[in-house]
Amino acid sequence: MQIEDTGDRINHQTEYKLQIEEKHYQVMGQVYELEQAMDRYSRIFIFTDNKNLHNKVYEMTATLNVAEMIGSSRKTQELKQEIGKVAKSTSTVLITGESGTGKEMVATSIWRASDRSDKRFIAINCAAIPEPLLESELFGYVKGAFTGADPNGRIGKFELANHGIIFLDEIGDMPLYLQAKLLRVLQERKITRIGSNQVIPIDVRVIAATNKDLRGMINDNKFREDLYYRLNVIPLKIAPLRERKEDIEDLTCFFAERYVGLFGKRLVRIEDSAMEALKNHRWLGNVRELENTIEFMVNMIGEDGILDLATLPRDFFEQDEEAGSSDVQESGRAKKTEPPSQEEVLPLKELEKRALVSALLRFGEDTKGKKEAAKALGIGLATLYRKLEEVQKS
Numbered sequence: 001m002q003i004e005d006t007g008d009r010i011n012h013q014t015e016y017k018l019q020i021e022e023k024h025y026q027v028m029g030q031v032y033e034l035e036q037a038m039d040r041y042s043r044i045f046i047f048t049d050n051k052n053l054h055n056k057v058y059e060m061t062a063t064l065n066v067a068e069m070i071g072s073s074r075k076t077q078e079l080k081q082e083i084g085k086v087a088k089s090t091s092t093v094l095i096t097g098e099s100g101t102g103k104e105m106v107a108t109s110i111w112r113a114s115d116r117s118d119k120r121f122i123a124i125n126c127a128a129i130p131e132p133l134l135e136s137e138l139f140g141y142v143k144g145a146f147t148g149a150d151p152n153g154r155i156g157k158f159e160l161a162n163h164g165i166i167f168l169d170e171i172g173d174m175p176l177y178l179q180a181k182l183l184r185v186l187q188e189r190k191i192t193r194i195g196s197n198q199v200i201p202i203d204v205r206v207i208a209a210t211n212k213d214l215r216g217m218i219n220d221n222k223f224r225e226d227l228y229y230r231l232n233v234i235p236l237k238i239a240p241l242r243e244r245k246e247d248i249e250d251l252t253c254f255f256a257e258r259y260v261g262l263f264g265k266r267l268v269r270i271e272d273s274a275m276e277a278l279k280n281h282r283w284l285g286n287v288r289e290l291e292n293t294i295e296f297m298v299n300m301i302g303e304d305g306i307l308d309l310a311t312l313p314r315d316f317f318e319q320d321e322e323a324g325s326s327d328v329q330e331s332g333r334a335k336k337t338e339p340p341s342q343e344e345v346l347p348l349k350e351l352e353k354r355a356l357v358s359a360l361l362r363f364g365e366d367t368k369g370k371k372e373a374a375k376a377l378g379i380g381l382a383t384l385y386r387k388l389e390e391v392q393k394s
Contacts, residue, residue: 002019007142008193015027018047030046031043098211145195166207241287242281267298273385280371356384360373
């Protein structure tokens with residue numbers, strides 16, 4: 001048996017290369033001198049396999065959010081099919097889409113459908129970690145590597161993900177100098193801990209994601225072109241929620257059931273007017289914004305167990321009203337009305353009701369007609385639904 005000290009010290013232990021006959025092992029442990037030699041032995045070696053250490057670290061640090069992709073829209077179904085085709089590959093994947101569209105969910109879906117589903121999935125947000133610390137988080141460091149470092153050293157995310165998948169979220173926020181190091185890792189499949197000379201071979205599939213325009217960043221010299229092409233071997237694009245409205249009803253029902261259970265509430269139904277308002281909202285925050293909205297609505301639900309327009313957040317309609325006003329200004333379709341004669345003076349509520357009825361008679365009562373009616377009236381679509389509900393109640 002041969003024991004070789006690599007010089008790296010992590011978690012109060014030293015890393016060794018252990019060779020027993022023809023087999024080689026990477027282990028963490030410590031050699032102790034025996035005060036009284038036992039027979040022909042003067043030292044004892046207590047160690048643990050690196051794999052066991054990695055498993056313990058993974059169990060303590062993993063915050064994996066594994067959920068099924070929900071949605072019946074054509075774009076979501078096409079995305080699921082693409083995931084099924086590329087899951088068993090080892091090529092890098094670049095997921096793009098607006099903030100809140102569910103890029104990590106796509107990444108975990110690839111992992112679950114891959115041959116590495118029984119291995120680790122390690123996620124790291126490149127925008128959430130301060131730039132000086134990101135390199136050490138990715139590649140790890142040994143005892144005494146730099147000032148302020150944990151005196152015990154630390155295992156990096158790439159090493160922890162060995163034989164599994166690492167998900168680099170918000171890759172567009174990675175600094176240029178670190179992009180060069182990542183490119184080398186992708187090419188050579190080897191890493192070196194900070195402060196160490198030990199080269200560690202790795203077998204990791206990389207999935208990256210961003211909500212930024214990486215091509216534009218390349219033109220501005222903020223992202224390396226060679227790294228972009230190395231990451232963009234398999235591109236997957238997630239459509240924003242407003243372009244897959246069929247998913248809104250599926251997700252609304254899913255989130256409503258989840259939060260009703262969490263909060264101990266009772267849900268009888270979701271009013272059609274509320275569902276239509278949700279479907280026609282702009283959803284700049286996408287699925288994340290929708291989930292937050294449904295959580296608020298469930299909190300506001302009454303004893304009747306009905307989710308209606310009254311349970312929506314107060315600022316929910318502001319975006320739609322602003323969009324409706326801007327649409328009217330841009331289209332130039334706002335019309336001046338003739339002032340009524342003295343004989344025709346009516347209460348404002350009645351005038352508003354007549355205007356709503358007239359607009360719907362002209363444009364129709366289907367979704368498309370209501371959109372046209374809202375534009376003609378100079379209000380947002382959600383406001384139109386709210387006023388129609390008020391008319392029905394009166």
